[in-house]
Amino acid sequence: MKYVTGLRCRECGREYPVEPVYVCEFCFGPLEAVYDYTKIKKALSKRTIEKRPKTLWRYKELLPIDGEPQVGLSSGFTPLVRAENLAKYLGVKELYIKDDTTLHPTLSFKDRVVAVALTKAKEFSFDTVACASTGNLAHAVSAHGAKAGFKRFIFIPATLEHSKIIASIVYEPNLVAVDGNYDDVNRLCSEIANKYRWAFVNINIRPFYAEGSKTIGFEIVEQLGWQSPDSIVVPCASGSLLTKVWKALKEFKELGIIKNLKTKIYGAQATGCCPISTAFKLGTDVIRPVKPNTVAKSLAIGNPADGYYALQAVKESGGAMEDVSDDEIIDAIKLLAKTEGIFAETAGGVTLATYIKLLKEGNIDRKDCTVLCITGNGLKTSEVLYERTAEIYHIKPNLASFEEALKRINQKGR
Ligand SMILES: *Cc1c(COP(=O)(O)O)cnc(C)c1O
Numbered sequence: 001m002k003y004v005t006g007l008r009c010r011e012c013g014r015e016y017p018v019e020p021v022y023v024c025e026f027c028f029g030p031l032e033a034v035y036d037y038t039k040i041k042k043a044l045s046k047r048t049i050e051k052r053p054k055t056l057w058r059y060k061e062l063l064p065i066d067g068e069p070q071v072g073l074s075s076g077f078t079p080l081v082r083a084e085n086l087a088k089y090l091g092v093k094e095l096y097i098k099d100d101t102t103l104h105p106t107l108s109f110k111d112r113v114v115a116v117a118l119t120k121a122k123e124f125s126f127d128t129v130a131c132a133s134t135g136n137l138a139h140a141v142s143a144h145g146a147k148a149g150f151k152r153f154i155f156i157p158a159t160l161e162h163s164k165i166i167a168s169i170v171y172e173p174n175l176v177a178v179d180g181n182y183d184d185v186n187r188l189c190s191e192i193a194n195k196y197r198w199a200f201v202n203i204n205i206r207p208f209y210a211e212g213s214k215t216i217g218f219e220i221v222e223q224l225g226w227q228s229p230d231s232i233v234v235p236c237a238s239g240s241l242l243t244k245v246w247k248a249l250k251e252f253k254e255l256g257i258i259k260n261l262k263t264k265i266y267g268a269q270a271t272g273c274c275p276i277s278t279a280f281k282l283g284t285d286v287i288r289p290v291k292p293n294t295v296a297k298s299l300a301i302g303n304p305a306d307g308y309y310a311l312q313a314v315k316e317s318g319g320a321m322e323d324v325s326d327d328e329i330i331d332a333i334k335l336l337a338k339t340e341g342i343f344a345e346t347a348g349g350v351t352l353a354t355y356i357k358l359l360k361e362g363n364i365d366r367k368d369c370t371v372l373c374i375t376g377n378g379l380k381t382s383e384v385l386y387e388r389t390a391e392i393y394h395i396k397p398n399l400a401s402f403e404e405a406l407k408r409i410n411q412k413g414r
């Protein structure tokens with residue numbers, strides 16, 4: 001059953017058939033999937049969704065595939081954790097972590113977008129998939145592409161964290177490390193995508209890929225008992241995730257699944273790469289590209305493809321954007337770990353640190369029901385914590401040596 005009627009230019013509104021195309025031939029605007037919501041309304045209800053397996057595919061009518069799901073069959077439906085310890089620490093009423101550090105096969109929210117992109121690549125009969133990645137996408141395309149039997153070309157900036165490189169190369173894709181930052185990699189990949197008939201998940205398949213991010217929004221609403229929260233904090237790299245979380249809420253409203261939509265969307269960036277947050281603060285719609293310099297490499301996109309749309313989503317919802325320093329990011333990673341037992345990668349640190357800043361500024365109310373999107377697992381970026389963690393107690397293998405250490409530990413009162 002098909003629910004997608006075509007692609008539409010977000011700028012001039014021109015329509016295109018469902019094909020691996022991503023920019024409007026007339027105005028170069030990005031293309032977006034268009035759905036038949038009347039048809040979806042007949043096929044999809046809360047009850048139908050609730051009866052389905054707990055994966056992101058339970059919302060398949062709202063995803064741009066024509067047949068049945070083929071990739072990422074166990075991805076999604078990650079926990080929504082009530083963060084009581086963290087809430088108490090921060091003095092807020094109702095706080096949740098949307099925990100995408102876990103359950104996904106490659107431990108980040110990129111499993112969502114890749115499940116949809118590679119199912120679509122199968123429908124388009126591609127035999128090779130590729131991506132330009134800041135790390136997590138490389139991991140997800142390498143793994144899901146292996147399972148789905150695709151040839152894989154993965155392009156990354158050469159300076160990526162070692163643990164992220166290992167996490168990709170183990171699946172034996174063709175891993176290409178480019179001397180340059182993500183924006184250089186992406187530019188090169190656009191050229192390659194023009195020449196080779198490959199499914200570049202975040203280039204020529206991007207309109208389909210991006211829709212996968214909506215599932216995090218759908219899940220938040222369902223897991224809150226079919227309610228939308230007061231505020232959601234979302235980390236931004238290209239700005240696609242944030243744009244799609246907002247789209248998900250609007251679609252649920254359109255379908256009558258939620259009655260009123262009061263959610264404010266807040267965007268989180270690292271100060272070392274914050275073109276969207278800067279535009280928000282300057283009150284302009286022009287996103288000025290920057291050269292990234294931050295520990296949050298998964299978010300280090302200096303020229304964000306969906307920056308403009310993310311900014312509009314934030315403004316339309318009545319939210320805000322903020323950015324935080326590397327030290328704040330690391331402190332937030334540690335705070336989340338020691339309060340909630342969740343080890344997030346740097347992007348998670350960005351989200352939590354930004355939330356704390358927004359609270360202090362009075363941008364988010366302490367009485368709000370707030371959801372933080374924690375989008376990737378900390379084991380993938382553990383090197384940022386070297387020399388920045390708590391003390392380790394080295395001892396000899398005897399009781400006396402341990403008790404000497406215990407004295408020091410007790411002095412610290414832990
Ligand atoms: C890719 C990524 C994001 C955000 O991606 P967008 O390009 O803004 O959609 C957030 N968190 C993590 C961990 C990521 O890998």
